[in-house]
Amino acid sequence: MYTAQIDRNGNVIVCKGDTERNGYRILPYSQGVSMNYTQLTAQCRNKFAEYDANMCARALHDCHVTLQLNNHLPTDDPYYIKLWAEIDAIRDRQAKL
Numbered sequence: 583m584y585t586a587q588i589d590r591n592g593n594v595i596v597c598k599g600d601t602e603r604n605g606y607r608i609l610p611y612s613q614g615v616s617m618n619y620t621q622l623t624a625q626c627r628n629k630f631a632e633y634d635a636n637m638c639a640r641a642l643h644d645c646h647v648t649l650q651l652n653n654h655l656p657t658d659d660p661y662y663i664k665l666w667a668e669i670d671a672i673r674d675r676q677a678k679l
């Protein structure tokens with residue numbers, strides 16, 4: 583089971599299990615389901631807006647390593663979708679640097 587969790591700044595994370603992370607609250611199921619790839623990408627663009635080239639490179643590497651570790655996930659899994667939204671947002675940021 584995965585849960586979508588949001589912090590006070592509007593950052594959304596997808597977590598395995600239903601334990602709330604420090605500073606986050608679980609979105610109700612109906613809200614989590616309505617968060618699509620486009621919305622996640624827009625939110626990730628805000629998250630990475632201030633990243634420099636080195637931070638982007640590290641974040642992109644982390645995303646790809648995480649994808650490799652979770653290669654068993656189906657492509658419609660919320661965590662998989664979130665990772666690709668982050669990757670695309672990081673690539674957009676890198677293109678602007």
